[in-house]
Amino acid sequence: MARLAQALSDSGEPPNGTPEKAARFVYTLVWGFARIFSVVALAIAWEVLARSGTFTPFQLPALSAVLERIWSDAVSGDLWINTALTLYRALTAFIICAIGGVLIGMAMSRNVFAHWFFDPIISVGFPMPKIAFLPVVILWLGVYDVSKITIIVIDAIFPVIAATVIAIQGVERELIWSARNMGANNRELLHQIILPAALPQILTGLQVALPLSLIVAVVAEMLMGGYGLGGAMMTASRFANSTSVFAGIVEIAAVGYVLVKVMALIRRRLLIWHEEATDKTA
Amino acid sequence: MKNFLIRYFPLVLLAIAWEVVARLELVSSSALPPLSDVITAGIDMIKDGELISNGAASLYRAGVGLALAIFVGGILGVAMAWWKPVNVLLAPLVEIFYPLPKSALIPVTVIWLGFGDGSKILLIFLGCMLPVTIGAFNGARSSEQVLVWSARSMGASRLRMLWDVVLPSAMPELLNGVRTALALSFILLVSSELIVAQKGFGYLIGSLGANGTYDAMYAVVLTVAFLGFAADRLYLNITKRTLAWRD
Numbered sequence: 001m002a003r004l005a006q007a008l009s010d011s012g013e014p015p016n017g018t019p020e021k022a023a024r025f026v027y028t029l030v031w032g033f034a035r036i037f038s039v040v041a042l043a044i045a046w047e048v049l050a051r052s053g054t055f056t057p058f059q060l061p062a063l064s065a066v067l068e069r070i071w072s073d074a075v076s077g078d079l080w081i082n083t084a085l086t087l088y089r090a091l092t093a094f095i096i097c098a099i100g101g102v103l104i105g106m107a108m109s110r111n112v113f114a115h116w117f118f119d120p121i122i123s124v125g126f127p128m129p130k131i132a133f134l135p136v137v138i139l140w141l142g143v144y145d146v147s148k149i150t151i152i153v154i155d156a157i158f159p160v161i162a163a164t165v166i167a168i169q170g171v172e173r174e175l176i177w178s179a180r181n182m183g184a185n186n187r188e189l190l191h192q193i194i195l196p197a198a199l200p201q202i203l204t205g206l207q208v209a210l211p212l213s214l215i216v217a218v219v220a221e222m223l224m225g226g227y228g229l230g231g232a233m234m235t236a237s238r239f240a241n242s243t244s245v246f247a248g249i250v251e252i253a254a255v256g257y258v259l260v261k262v263m264a265l266i267r268r269r270l271l272i273w274h275e276e277a278t279d280k281t282a
Numbered sequence: 283m284k285n286f287l288i289r290y291f292p293l294v295l296l297a298i299a300w301e302v303v304a305r306l307e308l309v310s311s312s313a314l315p316p317l318s319d320v321i322t323a324g325i326d327m328i329k330d331g332e333l334i335s336n337g338a339a340s341l342y343r344a345g346v347g348l349a350l351a352i353f354v355g356g357i358l359g360v361a362m363a364w365w366k367p368v369n370v371l372l373a374p375l376v377e378i379f380y381p382l383p384k385s386a387l388i389p390v391t392v393i394w395l396g397f398g399d400g401s402k403i404l405l406i407f408l409g410c411m412l413p414v415t416i417g418a419f420n421g422a423r424s425s426e427q428v429l430v431w432s433a434r435s436m437g438a439s440r441l442r443m444l445w446d447v448v449l450p451s452a453m454p455e456l457l458n459g460v461r462t463a464l465a466l467s468f469i470l471l472v473s474s475e476l477i478v479a480q481k482g483f484g485y486l487i488g489s490l491g492a493n494g495t496y497d498a499m500y501a502v503v504l505t506v507a508f509l510g511f512a513a514d515r516l517y518l519n520i521t522k523r524t525l526a527w528r529d
Contacts (some may be wrong), residue, residue: 038371039378059394120290127514128507129468132483135491136503139313155469215383219473222388230386234477237389238284245389251384253378260381 013176017177027125059131061243069247072094077233083255086228089145090217093152097209105164106190118161126158143224148217155216163205167198200274203267210263229255315497324501330487333505340471340482341509343399347406348467352460355411359459360452364444376412384409384466388474402474402482409470410463417459421452432458457521464517468510 043063049055050062057065073079107114108122133150141147171194179193221230229252236244297317303309304316315323317402327333362369387408389403425448431444475484485508490499 010293032309034370035374042375042439074489117292120292123298124290124293124511125467127511129465129472130507131469131473131476132487132503132506132510135487135499139491139496165420211381211383215385215469218383219385219388222477223473233386233389237392239528242393245393249382249386253382257378257383257384 006175041117044165065243066246066250068247069243070250073247075167079251082137082227082229082232085226085250086217086221086252087232087255089220089228090152090213093149093156093217094206094210096153097157097160098151098206099154101160101205101209104157105161105202106182107163108161109168121252122158122161124164125197126162127256129153130158131216134223138224143226146228148224148226151220152213152216156212159208159212160205163208164198164202167201167205168194168199171197203270206265207260207263210259214252214259215239220254228242232261245255252256284336291350304361312494312496315500319447319497320500320504323495324505327498327501333502336481336486336508337505340398340475340484343402343482344406344467344471347403347471348410348463350403350407351410351463351467352414354407355414355459355463356418356456358411359415359420359456360422360444360448362415363422363452364448372376372448376415380416384470385473391474392478397478397480402471402479406470407476410467413462413466414456414459417462418452418456421455422448424452424455454525457524461514461517461521464513465510468506468513472506 046060047063049082050057050060050065068078104118108118109115131151135156137154139148141150143212171187175193175197176189179189217228218230218233221228222234225231225234229248231243231251233248234247236242300314301317304311304314304319324333358372362372384405387405391408395401395404427503429447429451430443433447438446470484472484472487475482476488477484479485479488483502487499487502487506490496490502
């Protein structure tokens with residue numbers, strides 16, 4: 001995604017030459033228009049297609065109707081309650097994954113026994129479709145928030161552990177040796193050398209885990225009910241209320257978009273010292 | 283073989299712990315049937331064909347959806363990297379739809395195509411396409427300019443260059459994107475079948491769980507988990523062969 005944005009801004013560089021200011025202005029204008037052009041075109045195509053009668057309103061409700069539904073959900077407050085519930089479940093699980101995953105990953109790279117025990121579990125468990133364990137989790141923990149958060153953690157913790165292990169393995173030996181040479185103890189070594197040096201890759205793991213938590217949160221809500229954006233969509237679908245189903249997609253898409261953007265922002269802030277912040281090709 | 287055993291011994295430990303905990307009834311046997319019962323139930327289901335017919339339905343859906351996603355996604359990604367107008371048009375759409383949690387599309391695909399194969403194939407196709415597109419895009423964009431220039435100076439046509447230079451150098455990242463898509467296809471398959479289906483692994487898990495035949499349900503869950511794992515390993519082996527020409 002970062003590369004995609006990079007590609008966009010690469011080709012968006014203003015041309016050199018005089019009068020530079022005017023050219024830059026026109027370029028920004030054209031570029032800005034090009035960026036939103038296809039999104040607007042898609043929205044218009046949706047509206048036109050829906051109104052043309054090619055599809056029944058059940059198959060494809062008009063965009064305006066969907067937006068109206070979102071607006072009325074927002075006014076009645078349902079939208080905020082559902083969004084807050086979904087976010088609460090996904091983010092609680094994500095934080096558990098972030099802390100637990102980094103801790104397990106650190107333990108694996110520092111302790112031979114931990115490595116011996118967890119390594120096969122990670123290498124077998126990572127590629128498994130863990131969502132299949134959802135009925136088992138329901139059987140054990142019921143259908144409330146605890147089991148939803150548990151299944152999200154089961155799904156999203158593996159990328160974090162794997163990224164942490166690989167990141168710590170990849171820390172340059174010279175860095176560690178010189179720190180040791182200058183008298184750093186284990187604790188200082190971990191806090192001042194290993195973790196910062198491993199941070200970029202750990203963050204990459206977290207950037208995989210975050211959308212995954214949202215995907216699983218939505219599935220869990222669809223299956224177990226209990227409100228949330230996914231639960232609301234499923235209820236709407238049972239009552240053949242397709243306008244609300246489409247409204248649900250737009251809402252979930254918006255939440256996903258914002259979360260991914262915020263995470264990228266956090267990455268940029270945390271890694272401001274790192275060369276990737278200035279590196280154009282990264 | 284010995285190394286293999288030592289390496290995977292923790293898994294054996296877990297299996298033994300499962301059996302012991304279940305046999306001693308430390309947890310109720312409906313919540314955790316003994317592993318041996320689960321295996322017997324699995325073998326029974328293979329014998330009466332239930333597991334195989336449902337499994338075939340699931341793998342068919344995942345296979346078709348994934349194949350479509352790789353085909354369309356790969357073409358889109360390379361086209362975006364190769365022709366700027368395509369990039370200008372599609373990049374904003376990709377940027378918007380990529381973070382969409384794909385599971386949100388489950389009810390919509392049902393509205394469009396009903397409860398059968400079509401809706402699952404469409405869901406897997408839509409969900410898996412973008413990771414492939416982005417892999418192909420990044421790969422094709424990163425093909426070395428020097429190679430492109432030298433191919434051009436030797437008189438290669440644009441299409442020839444696409445085929446001989448850009449595609450091979452896009453391969454590693456494209457294949458990486460396909461790996462993500464492979465994992466995603468299993469997730470989407472199982473979750474959509476759990477929610478609405480009349481056959482397939484997810485349906486089987488759901489209906490067995492609803493009947494309370496938990497040993498059989500565990501057997502199907504383990505089968506799906508194992509298949510996902512095996513598919514990933516198989517894929518890794520194939521890509522290693524395909525990319526043997528690099529370094």
